Amino acid sequence: MCCSGFLKIMMFIFNGTIFLAGVAILGVGVWVKVDSGSLLGLLDEVEGAPSGLSQLVNVSYLLMAVGAVLLVIGFLGCCGAVRESRCMLLTFFIIVLIIFLVEVAGAVVLLVFQGLADQLLLGLEDEVRKSIKNEYGNNGSLTSLWDATMEEFQCCGYRNYSDFNGSPFFYTHGGNVYPPTCCNATTTDGICLKKAAELSVMPGCFDKLLQLIEENAVIIAAVALGIAALEIAAMVVSMVLYKNIGTKG
Template identity: 35%
Template structure:
């Protein structure tokens, strides 16, 4: 009997630990959503028509993060207070979220290539159809200027060729904007001279993909850890729920 009592106590602490981990994971997911919405605003803008979907994804991350944090608190308090109702609520909500997350992961894996193609297409279209130049104040132009200057790149995936038949080229008659220049103060880099060394040879798609992949690793690791914690928490919560029923009834 004493051994069972110690095992029950261990399960309580284990559930509190797992719930606490879920609470922290929820905060991380919420923070990732905030980063996508506000910290990565520059990258979101250059994706043109696809930016609305990314904003939606950011809100989904923030909502899921908030729910997970609340759920982690409920699990901790339920295990600490030995409240069967809270433990049952914890298991019910957690199981639904787990099923939804697994479905979401499968969806992402199946349509990953399609999403990348959509991002590439939307970003390239925004450069050609919406980019107005280095002095323009609209969000898309500002975002592209920031990316080209900060990451020392030019164009989307083909350097100066990406500006051919673009709105920028049609309006200015130039082959590339000043933000493509290695030296922004150089008079030789005039938007027409394409001599090697004057403009950045690398395109910006590589930089964009690297940033997205870096954040995807964080997102994937967080999601995997959350799923493992959720599965373990569901198992422990069921055992605790049954054990408390045997104790009080």
């Protein structure tokens, strides 16, 4: 009886943690969805970008789905332990096992992607710089997206200010002006003159995006593996409870 009570408490701890993790992941997914200034949004505006890489903009849906599933299994585990329902505990075990396998696979993919991020972004360089040269200052959505990205991450162009040479924006201003973020310090009118841009040499968004991907890949993979460890413990406890309930019956 004492052992059974202890196992129930353990189920509450494990599943409570999983439930809270689900809330956090769901919250991050919603935040990513409403964050219109994300660098990943640039992939939608690049012609010829690899289809698999462009789907990264939909990562918010994946996060929300994972968060919702974790909420469900957290509730299911707690309810199964309280009601001593073998059916609910078995269902909980099966769902957690499937999620566990998916999370391990996802963590491996993220770690692999981290190593390939540099090569993938280099492969996009020609198309991205071409889109800037042909569309920046002429295409309203692309121009706004680049402005928001450069402002948020304090970068200039894909590589540097020279990406804007020959763009509609560049010619509209007499071939002497760059976007404001291309200068470390702008004039009172918020104008970045050619000479100031050459002297400031602001980093390109390529470096910022690569850093963002690498840092978040490690964090997400670590979180996924940590949750996986908790899920293993929860599966073990659920099966012990399942067996004890069957013996009691």
